Amino acid sequence: MLRCCTVCCGARDGGSPREKSFLLTSQSYTEAVIQMDRGVRRLEPWKIAVIVVSVIVGLALIIGLITFLLCHDQDRYYDASFLITNVDYNPQYERQTTDEFRNLSEDIETMISEVFRGSFLSKRYLRSHVVSLNPDPLGVLASVVLVFKFPSADSEAATWGQVNRVLLRRLKAISTNLNIDQSTITLTELNKEKGDNLLNNCCGIRRQTSSFTGVERITGGQHAREAEWPWQASIQLDGTHRCGASIISNTWLVTAAHCFRGVRDPRRWTASFGILLRPPKQKKFVRRIIVHERYGDLVVDHEYDVAVVELATPIEFTSDVHSVCLPEASHVFPDNSSCFVTGWGALENDGNSVNQLRQAEVRIISTEICNRRQVYGGAITAGMLCAGYLEGQVDACQGDSGGPLVHANSRGIWYLVGIVSWGDECGKPNKPGVYTRVTYYRNWIHSKTGI
Numbered sequence: 452m453l454r455c456c457t458v459c460c461g462a463r464d465g466g467s468p469r470e471k472s473f474l475l476t477s478q479s480y481t482e483a484v485i486q487m488d489r490g491v492r493r494l495e496p497w498k499i500a501v502i503v504v505s506v507i508v509g510l511a512l513i514i515g516l517i518t519f520l521l522c523h524d525q526d527r528y529y530d531a532s533f534l535i536t537n538v539d540y541n542p543q544y545e546r547q548t549t550d551e552f553r554n555l556s557e558d559i560e561t562m563i564s565e566v567f568r569g570s571f572l573s574k575r576y577l578r579s580h581v582v583s584l585n586p587d588p589l590g591v592l593a594s595v596v597l598v599f600k601f602p603s604a605d606s607e608a609a610t611w612g613q614v615n616r617v618l619l620r621r622l623k624a625i626s627t628n629l630n631i632d633q634s635t636i637t638l639t640e641l642n643k644e645k646g647d648n649l650l651n652n653c654c655g656i657r658r659q660t661s662s663f664t665g666v667e668r669i670t671g672g673q674h675a676r677e678a679e680w681p682w683q684a685s686i687q688l689d690g691t692h693r694c695g696a697s698i699i700s701n702t703w704l705v706t707a708a709h710c711f712r713g714v715r716d717p718r719r720w721t722a723s724f725g726i727l728l729r730p731p732k733q734k735k736f737v738r739r740i741i742v743h744e745r746y747g748d749l750v751v752d753h754e755y756d757v758a759v760v761e762l763a764t765p766i767e768f769t770s771d772v773h774s775v776c777l778p779e780a781s782h783v784f785p786d787n788s789s790c791f792v793t794g795w796g797a798l799e800n801d802g803n804s805v806n807q808l809r810q811a812e813v814r815i816i817s818t819e820i821c822n823r824r825q826v827y828g829g830a831i832t833a834g835m836l837c838a839g840y841l842e843g844q845v846d847a848c849q850g851d852s853g854g855p856l857v858h859a860n861s862r863g864i865w866y867l868v869g870i871v872s873w874g875d876e877c878g879k880p881n882k883p884g885v886y887t888r889v890t891y892y893r894n895w896i897h898s899k900t901g902i
């Protein structure tokens with residue numbers, strides 16, 4: 452056996468000088484191996500330990516990566532559609548914000564939850580959301596987005612089969628006040644982009660649920676997390692935060708008229724989105740500012756404190772940035788309803804704005820109580836509403852103006868109840884926050900934006 456290498460070849464008797472320098476007999480090869488073996492044996496213990504640890508860490512990383520790829524869960528979206536035969540179509544189903552749409556959607560979503568929560572897919576089922584209710588000669592055609600969490604390794608065909616089987620079997624088995632025509636049920640898998648788009652284009656949906664407890668206020672309160680209040684916008688004058696605002700479509704925001712006191716030139720205003728002022732998730736130029744025509748610039752009262760802002764280019768809706776629902780003009784939010792106010796406003800009266808969005812839970816206070824002599828003594832008109840606590844502490848403050856006061860309905864859809872407007876300082880006893888009442892200006896908002 453002859454082997455050759457430039458490093459370990461040795462010259463042997465009887466060969467040409469060239470052969471001597473390049474050929475290695477089996478004997479010298481064996482010697483070389485023995486030498487190497489001695490070299491390895493001569494390795495110091497700490498070097499061996501380093502090699503062993505490196506090999507173990509490498510293996511652990513590879514095993515971890517494989518496990519992550521196989522066991523990592525991913526959201527899967529489906530569109531389920533079916534015909535409901537015992538409900539007559541009502542033109543109010545055309546708009547997602549009507550009470551009629553909400554009531555029927557709630558029944559459908561409760562039914563779908565019952566279907567999956569009582570099945571072996573209960574841990575995989577996340578939510579269902581009715582996206583449209585369409586007319587049909589035999590009733591109402593419902594289209595529902597279903598969201599599940601499945602391990603990435605599970606094949607799409609297999610998971611679609613499981614969802615479809617449970618839907619068909621259990622819709623027949625459970626008792627519900629809706630008659631579903633079984634022959635019309637179709638289930639289509641949506642890719643992530645399509646599923647996200649469908650949900651992000653629905654108003655008032657929050658993908659991440661809040662779990663905070665206790666008392667908090669924007670003055671010293673709790674930080675908001677990404678995607679918790681996706682409709683929140685910051686309105687900025689010459690690049691500096693001035694007011695909050697709410698996204699009501701991809702090109703329109705609603706805010707307070709007093710934010711534009713003195714400066715109405717749209718070229719000096721921008722809007723930013725995402726929970727941080729710096730850096731924002733998105734930023735847009737302003738095309739047009741429409742302040743309520745009856746808002747008096749020079750009069751120091753707070754009537755007609757509403758404005759809409761048109762953006763120069765549309766917002767790209769994502770789960771972090773999208774619209775809130777506007778209530779119908781006729782909707783009544785009962786006194787004592789729990790709401791949330793959010794903003795980058797001051798932590799205390801006359802303080803500075805903060806960089807990360809804050810949130811606080813407040814309750815609607817009746818106008819009757821709010822107009823009492825010791826509270827606002829009759830200053831609260833039909834276009835305003837009070838929210839907070841008579842004990843004080845939890846409140847909006849300067850810089851929160853124009854921002855949203857929102858309430859989640861029984862489907863978990865968020866509606867704009869009020870616009871931060873005014874108050875006697877911040878968090879004082881008997882001086883709750885005063886908000887522009889959105890239902891009162893609902894038709895005005897529609898007349899300016901078409902929304």
Ligand code: 4AZ
Pocket residue numbers: 846847848849850851852871872873874875876877878883884885
């Ligand atoms: C303001 O000046 C302001 N406490 C906003 C809200 C409240 C008070 C003042 C409510 O922008």
